[in-house]
Amino acid sequence: MAVNTNAPVGAETYGAAAPPELVQLLTPEGERVEHPDYDIDLTPEQVRSLYRDLVLVRRIDLEAVALQRQGELGIWASLLGQEAAQIGSGRALSDQDMVFPTYREHGVAWCRNVDPIKLLGLFRGVSHGGWDPAEHNFHLYTIVIGSQTLHAVGYAMGIQRDGAEAAAIVYFGDGATSQGDVNESFIWAAVNNAPVVFFCQNNQWAISEPLEKQSRIPLYRRASGFGFPGIRVDGNDVFACLAVTREALRNAREGQGPTLIEAYTYRMGAHTTSDDPTRYRVESELEAWKLKDPIERVKAYLFKNELADQEFFEAIDLEADELGKDLRRRCLELPDPDPLAIFENVYAEPHALLQEEREQFAAYLASFEGVA
Amino acid sequence: MTTGASRTAGGRSGGAATLTLVRAINEGLRRAMEEDPKVLVMGEDVGKLGGVFRVTDGLQKDFGEDRVIDTPLAESGIIGTAIGLALRGYRPVCEIQFDGFVFPAADQIITQLAKMRMRSLGALRLPVVVRIPFGGGIGAVEHHSESPEVHFTHTGGLRVVACSNPADGYHMIRQAIRCEDPVIFFEPKRRYWDKAPVDLDADPDLPLDKGRVVRPGTDVTLLAYGPMVRTCLEAAVAAEEDGRSLEVIDLRSLSPLDTELVVESVRRTGRCVVVHEAPVFSGYGAELAARITEQCFYHLEAPVLRVGGFSTPYPPSRLEDHYLPDLDRVLDAVDRTFAY
Numbered sequence: 015m016a017v018n019t020n021a022p023v024g025a026e027t028y029g030a031a032a033p034p035e036l037v038q039l040l041t042p043e044g045e046r047v048e049h050p051d052y053d054i055d056l057t058p059e060q061v062r063s064l065y066r067d068l069v070l071v072r073r074i075d076l077e078a079v080a081l082q083r084q085g086e087l088g089i090w091a092s093l094l095g096q097e098a099a100q101i102g103s104g105r106a107l108s109d110q111d112m113v114f115p116t117y118r119e120h121g122v123a124w125c126r127n128v129d130p131i132k133l134l135g136l137f138r139g140v141s142h143g144g145w146d147p148a149e150h151n152f153h154l155y156t157i158v159i160g161s162q163t164l165h166a167v168g169y170a171m172g173i174q175r176d177g178a179e180a181a182a183i184v185y186f187g188d189g190a191t192s193q194g195d196v197n198e199s200f201i202w203a204a205v206n207n208a209p210v211v212f213f214c215q216n217n218q219w220a221i222s223e224p225l226e227k228q229s230r231i232p233l234y235r236r237a238s239g240f241g242f243p244g245i246r247v248d249g250n251d252v253f254a255c256l257a258v259t260r261e262a263l264r265n266a267r268e269g270q271g272p273t274l275i276e277a278y279t280y281r282m283g284a285h286t287t288s289d290d291p292t293r294y295r296v297e298s299e300l301e302a303w304k305l306k307d308p309i310e311r312v313k314a315y316l317f318k319n320e321l322a323d324q325e326f327f328e329a330i331d332l333e334a335d336e337l338g339k340d341l342r343r344r345c346l347e348l349p350d351p352d353p354l355a356i357f358e359n360v361y362a363e364p365h366a367l368l369q370e371e372r373e374q375f376a377a378y379l380a381s382f383e384g385v386a
Numbered sequence: 387m388t389t390g391a392s393r394t395a396g397g398r399s400g401g402a403a404t405l406t407l408v409r410a411i412n413e414g415l416r417r418a419m420e421e422d423p424k425v426l427v428m429g430e431d432v433g434k435l436g437g438v439f440r441v442t443d444g445l446q447k448d449f450g451e452d453r454v455i456d457t458p459l460a461e462s463g464i465i466g467t468a469i470g471l472a473l474r475g476y477r478p479v480c481e482i483q484f485d486g487f488v489f490p491a492a493d494q495i496i497t498q499l500a501k502m503r504m505r506s507l508g509a510l511r512l513p514v515v516v517r518i519p520f521g522g523g524i525g526a527v528e529h530h531s532e533s534p535e536v537h538f539t540h541t542g543g544l545r546v547v548a549c550s551n552p553a554d555g556y557h558m559i560r561q562a563i564r565c566e567d568p569v570i571f572f573e574p575k576r577r578y579w580d581k582a583p584v585d586l587d588a589d590p591d592l593p594l595d596k597g598r599v600v601r602p603g604t605d606v607t608l609l610a611y612g613p614m615v616r617t618c619l620e621a622a623v624a625a626e627e628d629g630r631s632l633e634v635i636d637l638r639s640l641s642p643l644d645t646e647l648v649v650e651s652v653r654r655t656g657r658c659v660v661v662h663e664a665p666v667f668s669g670y671g672a673e674l675a676a677r678i679t680e681q682c683f684y685h686l687e688a689p690v691l692r693v694g695g696f697s698t699p700y701p702p703s704r705l706e707d708h709y710l711p712d713l714d715r716v717l718d719a720v721d722r723t724f725a726y
Contacts, residue, residue: 142505153473154505158497164463165498168470175452176474195494198463205458359508360543362566366595366642368542 039253044314073334095282098308102255110180114166126152160193170208181266189220209266217281222294234276249279410552414559428455429481461491486529500543523576533664548572550615557590574613597644603633621716656687666694688726
């Protein structure tokens with residue numbers, strides 16, 4: 015009997031791509047809807063502020079993609095389409111909470127006041143990070159898939175031991191849920207009742223691998239197997255992402271342990287600028303998700319409820335243009351680091367081998383001085 | 387009292403004592419935990435059981451489950467969460483139960499622990515110690531007798547050390563815990579039950595990154611670390627009967643290497659044999675031989691020779707006596723250096 019690997023038994027019932035039951039507070043048409051378990055009370059000013067965040071991080075992203083196309087960045091991982099998941103969750107954080115991002119969390123970095131030029135510097139090859147995680151409570155980007163989930167749980171165990179009013183939140187994608195480290199982090203978090211929120215942005219694609227290649231059940235349901243709650247939220251709804259993350263963080267801080275949040279969203283661009291999504295996905299999928307654009311629905315909500323006028327939207331667009339221009343200028347001005355920076359910050363204490371290699375390389379470089 | 391260490395009412399031992407290597411490291415861990423409340427011990431079976439070799443015996447009873455953490459059975463998780471704890475200001479000492487089990491954790495050690503400080507431009511400190519009982523000679527099943535040190539010496543950002551005796555075990559573990567960098571700490575498991583005097587109140591006589599001449603000699607330099615130090619000392623005693631004077635150096639620190647000590651010795655003796663349990667090909671001895679050739683070329687009477695394991699997986703234990711360098715293989719190499 016031939017085995018059809020594309021249609022596992024029970025796929026209709028438990029399929030990873032089953033119609034999503036998710037927490038939604040704002041429809042794609044900009045209508046405010048109620049949810050029995052989650053609510054949010056935002057002032058008009060707060061909604062306008064969320065809208066500004068969404069527009070500005072999209073602009074940072076678009077400018078970075080353009081810079082990569084012009085050869086100014088080695089690569090860029092676009093967040094296009096995932097702005098609401100990141101701004102919603104990012105704005106739920108308190109200053110004391112600690113963020114462990116993957117490499118696509120430009121919107122969360124924005125919420126933590128990390129200068130976007132630092133992100134560009136990383137992808138330009140100026141450094142492997144470059145910001146002080148303690149200053150922003152925003153850890154370095156992590157390239158290896160899922161590694162940072164364990165760091166977040168360990169950090170949360172430290173919060174427990176300190177008796178602090180804080181939580182850790184860790185970001186990862188749908189593909190990462192297949193990694194051993196992510197599953198180990200679930201176990202550690204559960205048995206230690208660690209104050210950590212797992213924020214999975216299910217953007218449907220792990221480079222070219224669809225969710226069906228990673229899981230036979232919706233990702234949020236995995237949490238129950240580890241012994242903590244899982245919740246699926248409309249990842250394109252900034253209100254719902256804010257409400258759900260706020261609740262999960264509060265539970266963590268109050269000693270109720272971890273939560274897995276699956277933000278159901280879509281990566282509208284390529285995995286990175288090196289990727290070609292036309293080889294593995296159909297145009298109609300993208301068109302369907304464009305109708306759920308996270309920014310357009312907030313704009314519609316603001317319009318319909320007369321919470322903002324044309325002047326407001328134009329001012330934000332102007333601000334985005336200025337931000338993009340400024341970022342472009344500063345990116346082009348980023349100097350290459352000093353060659354001897356290769357040897358710096360590898361060790362906290364002197365290391366004889368590195369000192370020797372540094373001296374030899376410095377002497378070699380110096381030998382060119384004065385040579386025409 | 388089997389250890390000979392005197393113990394005060396507070397549980398603290400002191401003075402000079404004759405200890406096994408297991409007990410010496412245990413005392414070192416205990417001191418470190420007493421001195422700094424941020425020091426944590428974590429790993430599989432380190433709590434109630436006290437570790438499969440009893441290195442952490444009694445620590446959970448005295449310091450509690452929050453500081454001596456019995457972890458789930460997952461090595462990557464041990465190192466990954468230790469990194470997170472270190473980022474929060476703690477100083478975790480992780481136990482990897484056996485050498486061959488470090489590979490599931492190798493990803494976290496190599497891609498994360500080693501590199502995080504550089505990635506942060508120096509903003510982060512990762513004072514994590516990874517203790518690994520290593521090497522063969524105890525008749526164990528596979529994956530329990532390996533020498534994976536070069537995987538870590540080949541990784542920038544890590545410090546790699548190996549103790550060989552109780553006094554060093556006691557002092558080096560304390561120094562490793564105090565170190566601001568990640569330290570891979572190898573313990574020679576077949577020497578765990580060797581006894582020697584340890585002065586628990588003395589300051590260490592060497593920094594963590596220095597090697598030591600453990601037996602002076604004039605004819606050949608033997609370079610060893612961990613379990614092979616004792617083998618080389620036995621070889622030196624045997625060689626003396628043949629009228630040959632072997633100098634034995636315990637490298638102690640593999641990264642960084644105490645190059646100065648090695649070079650000084652080999653320039654004096656003119657001959658060098660490197661001895662380790664790990665496979666010779668692409669091994670730590672290859673690094674030593676190349677370095678010595680560069681720096682001692684005009685002083686050498688013979689090429690640097692290497693004695694070590696074969697380029698095979700570690701064999702079943704009934705064959706390990708053939709695989710592991712012993713006194714005769716060391717002496718055979720010494721003979722060959724005189725044939726040039």
